[in-house]
Amino acid sequence: MNTPKARATCVGxxxxxxxAGAVCASCDPDLWFPVESATSASMAAEAxxxxxxxxxxxxxxxxxxxxxxxxxxxxxxxxxAGLTGEQRYAQFRRQRRDARIARQPEAAAGN
Ligand code: SF4
Numbered sequence: 871m872n873t874p875k876a877r878a879t880c881v882g883x884x885x886x887x888x889x890a891g892a893v894c895a896s897c898d899p900d901l902w903f904p905v906e907s908a909t910s911a912s913m914a915a916e917a918x919x920x921x922x923x924x925x926x927x928x929x930x931x932x933x934x935x936x937x938x939x940x941x942x943x944x945x946x947x948x949x950x951a952g953l954t955g956e957q958r959y960a961q962f963r964r965q966r967r968d969a970r971i972a973r974q975p976e977a978a979a980g981n
Contacts, residue, residue: 880920888929893920903948914949921952934958940966 880897884890894902894917901917904910921927931951935958938946946955953961 888926891924891926892930893924902950914954917949918952921949924951927951931958935962935965938962
């Protein structure tokens with residue numbers, strides 16, 4: 871049975887590049903790219919749990935959102951900062967909507 875391996879030893883390192891602090895750098899990367907299988911949900915859950923312990927999650931999310939730009943959910947691969955591609959796309963859409971509203975304050979106020 872293919873189950874997520876114990877990740878108790880996955881910890882971030884240190885260094886000038888934020889990636890040096892990434893928890894996933896010391897883990898099996900397959901966890902962050904679960905394929906369709908019976909274990910994919912548990913792998914994704916483990917990846918999200920580990921992201922929750924990652925000291926560089928904010929930088930990770932900023933980089934992912936920048937790199938993915940306006941790409942659709944299907945083009946956003948893997949789990950980044952605890953978010954799936956669909957969740958990052960939803961966040962992109964919220965940010966785009968909020969930016970649009972901020973540029974048009976009268977419309978947002980209903981005037
Ligand atoms: S937050 Fe980003 S850098 Fe940290 S473990 Fe998750 S995917 Fe890796």
